[in-house]
Amino acid sequence: xxxxxxxxxxxxxxxxxLDRTAIVAKFLCLLHVTNNYLCSxxxxxxxxxxxxxxxxxxxxxxxxxxxxxxKVGxxxxxxVRxxxxxxxxxxxxxxxxxxxxxxxxxxxxxxxxTVVPKGHxxxxxxxxxxxxxxxxxxxxxxxxxxxxVFFRVWPPDGFGTLEQ
Amino acid sequence: xxPTFNPRARNFTDDYVLVEKFCLKKxxxxxxxxxxxxxxxxHKEKHIKRIIALPGDWIGTTHNSHDDVLKVPKGxxxxxxxxxxxxxxxxxxxxxxxxxxxxxxxHVVWPPQRIGLVERVFPQERVSSFK
Numbered sequence: 438x439x440x441x442x443x444x445x446x447x448x449x450x451x452x453x454x455l456d457r458t459a460i461v462a463k464f465l466c467l468l469h470v471t472n473n474y475l476c477s478x479x480x481x482x483x484x485x486x487x488x489x490x491x492x493x494x495x496x497x498x499x500x501x502x503x504x505x506x507x508k509v510g511x512x513x514x515x516x517v518r519x520x521x522x523x524x525x526x527x528x529x530x531x532x533x534x535x536x537x538x539x540x541x542x543x544x545x546x547x548x549x550x551t552v553v554p555k556g557h558x559x560x561x562x563x564x565x566x567x568x569x570x571x572x573x574x575x576x577x578x579x580x581x582x583x584x585x586v587f588f589r590v591w592p593p594d595g596f597g598t599l600e601q
Numbered sequence: 602x603x604p605t606f607n608p609r610a611r612n613f614t615d616d617y618v619l620v621e622k623f624c625l626k627k628x629x630x631x632x633x634x635x636x637x638x639x640x641x642x643x644h645k646e647k648h649i650k651r652i653i654a655l656p657g658d659w660i661g662t663t664h665n666s667h668d669d670v671l672k673v674p675k676g677x678x679x680x681x682x683x684x685x686x687x688x689x690x691x692x693x694x695x696x697x698x699x700x701x702x703x704x705x706x707x708h709v710v711w712p713p714q715r716i717g718l719v720e721r722v723f724p725q726e727r728v729s730s731f732k
């Protein structure tokens with residue numbers, strides 16, 4: 438008799454464990470989908486986007502919808518997978534789209550002009566003195582763009598959309 | 602990619618393959634891996650080719666009937682289709698950044714008579730890696 442009551446308790450406990458696990462699993466799936474395909478917070482740091490983004494690190498929101506539907510354009514701050522190291526993600530500004538003519542200074546005396554090839558973008562950091570970008574590794578394919586930054590969450594005095 | 606995939610033109614069904622994405626954690630590939638990547642000239646198109654050379658390798662190509670040796674830059678790879686006669690690959694658009702790779706093909710899953718592992722083969726005589 439006691440065995441039957443124990444079995445009843447185990448069954449209800451097991452059912453509750455499964456229900457709770459199902460809720461956690463559903464939450465993790467929703468989090469994964471949102472982070473990869475909708476909007477995600479990212480910590481960005483480094484001197485290459487001064488004064489737009491701080492040196493010591495800002496938390497920004499990046500959306501992952503625009504680059505899939507081709508709505509990334511000149512002037513957008515984007516997250517780009519580095520063409521030199523695929524495990525690193527860079528934060529730069531799009532300065533030229535495909536077909537645009539871009540001029541940049543190789544050294545203070547000479548400037549060079551290139552046309553951005555089809556399917557590529559030209560990215561530059563706002564702080565041209567301390568940024569490794571398209572001036573060094575050339576135009577990057579549009580497929581390397583991971584998302585567009587549209588909002589800053591941290592630090593609190595920088596809360597809001599980014600300036601152009 | 603004939604004859605690895607779709608060996609006969611105008612077959613009843615196209616081949617279906619299994620693409621694994623665990624390789625995207627570390628972006629470590631081997632010579633001869635078949636990968637799926639976004640086209641560098643049109644991000645909406647995906648191509649499926651074989652990695653022939655990895656970053657730092659020297660690859661022998663023929664450009665305008667001149668033999669040439671190129672070094673694959675850091676962070677890039679050289680991809681070629683198995684059917685070299687009709688394949689748009691790195692021989693036309695150059696080495697591609699590894700960040701464009703979206704997955705590695707491990708098995709053919711359809712049609713049933715072609716189910717099996719996708720082998721890793723590559724022309725060793727055209728690639729040299731000095732490490």
